[in-house]
Amino acid sequence: MMPQDPIRVAIVGTSKRSSYLYAPLLRALPREVKLVSIWGRSEASARALGEQLNLPWYTDLDRLMRETAPQIGVVSVAYAANGEVGLMAVEAGLNVLLETPIAHRLREADAIITAAARRGLKIEVAEQFHRRPLEQIKLKLIESGIFGRVYASFNDFAGHGYHGVSVMRSYIGFGVRPLQVTGSVHDYELASHWSRLAGIHGPRRETQEHALIEFEGGQTGVFHWTSVGYDSPLRWWRSSRFLAEKGMGITTGVGLDVEEHLSLLSPDGEAPLFITLERRWERVDGGALVAMVAHTGDSSLPTLTWENPFRPVPQGHGQQWHDDEIGVAGCLLSLINAVRNGGEPTYGPFQARLDQEITLAMRLSARQGGRPVPLPLDPDLPID
Numbered sequence: 001m002m003p004q005d006p007i008r009v010a011i012v013g014t015s016k017r018s019s020y021l022y023a024p025l026l027r028a029l030p031r032e033v034k035l036v037s038i039w040g041r042s043e044a045s046a047r048a049l050g051e052q053l054n055l056p057w058y059t060d061l062d063r064l065m066r067e068t069a070p071q072i073g074v075v076s077v078a079y080a081a082n083g084e085v086g087l088m089a090v091e092a093g094l095n096v097l098l099e100t101p102i103a104h105r106l107r108e109a110d111a112i113i114t115a116a117a118r119r120g121l122k123i124e125v126a127e128q129f130h131r132r133p134l135e136q137i138k139l140k141l142i143e144s145g146i147f148g149r150v151y152a153s154f155n156d157f158a159g160h161g162y163h164g165v166s167v168m169r170s171y172i173g174f175g176v177r178p179l180q181v182t183g184s185v186h187d188y189e190l191a192s193h194w195s196r197l198a199g200i201h202g203p204r205r206e207t208q209e210h211a212l213i214e215f216e217g218g219q220t221g222v223f224h225w226t227s228v229g230y231d232s233p234l235r236w237w238r239s240s241r242f243l244a245e246k247g248m249g250i251t252t253g254v255g256l257d258v259e260e261h262l263s264l265l266s267p268d269g270e271a272p273l274f275i276t277l278e279r280r281w282e283r284v285d286g287g288a289l290v291a292m293v294a295h296t297g298d299s300s301l302p303t304l305t306w307e308n309p310f311r312p313v314p315q316g317h318g319q320q321w322h323d324d325e326i327g328v329a330g331c332l333l334s335l336i337n338a339v340r341n342g343g344e345p346t347y348g349p350f351q352a353r354l355d356q357e358i359t360l361a362m363r364l365s366a367r368q369g370g371r372p373v374p375l376p377l378d379p380d381l382p383i384d
Contacts, residue, residue: 006034010070013077014045037068083108102352106379124335124345125352128327130170137292148245156239162355171242183362196231211362
């Protein structure tokens with residue numbers, strides 16, 4: 001088989017992630033992609049990023065398309081501009097990797113999806129939480145059937161909004177349809193403390209969000225989050241859970257320093273049988289992550305392996321990415337494969353839209369005094 005040329009990629013937007021995340025990831029995948037140009041809304045920001053990356057820069061997207069001929073656009077803009085710039089990139093003729101959420105309003109998401117379908121273009125969304133290595137080995141174990149059917153799934157402060165919803169839904173299965181959402185949202189005053197993200201010390205106010213999601217097959221999703229969950233010493237817990245027919249899984253930890261506790265039944269049916277998760281590195285003393293291996297203790301499937309698709313070849317000559325970078329690179333690879341092979345991305349715009357829809361339904365339910373809100377939502381509802 002003849003090697004394929006790398007797919008040409010433009011970064012559409014000049015947010016911080018453009019330079020510190022997407023450009024390094026793209027340049028570390030030279031066999032798959034070639035970064036060819038930069039677009040920015042303002043001349044100053046486009047020029048600054050283009051010169052930093054030694055790439056041609058543009059404020060005119062049509063001109064960028066004519067002169068650099070990218071096939072994929074990585075949309076990396078300010079949070080509020082996701083939907084607007086995402087639609088602009090698709091209308092310019094780009095397959096796109098969109099930031100989260102796919103759009104803040106469902107009607108914006110629908111416009112992007114419709115525009116891409118009319119042009120035969122692919123959309124992937126940079127929802128990396130369920131693509132991190134620890135999540136990937138859990139999902140592979142669930143897919144194997146060793147846990148049986150998953151009955152209940154929890155985002156237990158693992159991530160906010162659509163991120164947390166995606167983790168929760170991943171255990172139940174992205175193909176299982178949610179039916180209704182019941183939400184509770186409240187604001188509380190907190191004692192004065194350090195905010196790492198804001199870089200200040202003082203009193204803070206948190207918004208707690210809680211929801212119960214009912215699914216078509218009778219499964220239940222439970223969502224918990226606090227607005228200070230990423231950087232407050234008062235709210236250090238980050239976890240996810242699932243309860244299944246033949247076992248359970250729970251993540252415990254502080255921040256991203258977590259441990260996985262996965263259990264089946266002991267042969268006598270009287271005690272939990274814990275699965276051992278092993279990280280395999282390039283070398284005995286470190287290097288890049290090669291694989292996650294689950295040692296189950298179950299004779300029907302004693303060992304299950306998830307291989308890191310970005311492990312260096314040859315050994316020692318590649319990136320030693322941390323788990324979140326591997327997750328984001330997985331989003332990129334999903335879109336690359338869809339563009340190259342003609343299939344669909346593994347997560348894609350409809351799943352991203354649904355995760356945002358559940359988030360909006362939770363907040364709508366809370367505003368209506370906790371009344372259950374059936375899905376789907378009217379996409380024109382004015383929900384913030």
